Amino acid sequence: GESVGLHLPTLSVQEGDNSIINCAYSNSASDYFIWYKQESGKGPQFIIDIRSNMDKRQGQRVTVLLNKTVKHLSLQIAATQPGDSAVYFCAEEYGNKLVFGAGTILRVKS
């Protein structure tokens, strides 16, 4: 339904610390999940993905964890840098389309 007026949560972290961004997804039958990063005024960019037959996947400085029991996804960013400041979205594959979560603003303090 409509989400007008619902604003994104914000996570503030100190430069160099680790960040953990959480996402609850909707459908237990979803098979594929993606994390996107969106900088101001730009389109979302792919960060990392994971399929439902995995619990964890690591990339460069990022790790995605999937807990299917509670339908929860998290993105961990190691040694957060100022360039990591952005909005982060999770997306789930459902009904042959990608459905996006509400997003989290990450602010990195120097």
Add this chain to the structure above:
Amino acid sequence: DGGITQSPKYLFRKEGQNVTLSCEQNLNHDAMYWYRQDPGQGLRLIYYSQIVNDFQKGDIAEGYSVSREKKESFPLTVTSAQKNPTAFYLCASSILGGITEAFFGQGTRLTVV
């Protein structure tokens, strides 16, 4: 370079006018999507298409129309029936509907004046 291109980047429309946003991809992707993003909010699905000459409504299709006459192109028309058209519009494409990552364009910011 392969990619997905939206144009124009900024668009102004007078109330009561229809306007069409362009989305072109040269990635040979089957599926294409249109999302709307309001300030400080997430992405909401307007329409999507998995194959040429076929498309489905998303969560907020009212006041919008699309066509998919070519695999590479998926234009979105914002009609005068859309009561709050001012927003950031994002187009995306993927190989098959949702089972691989979607690639996004850089968006079109539409403002009603």
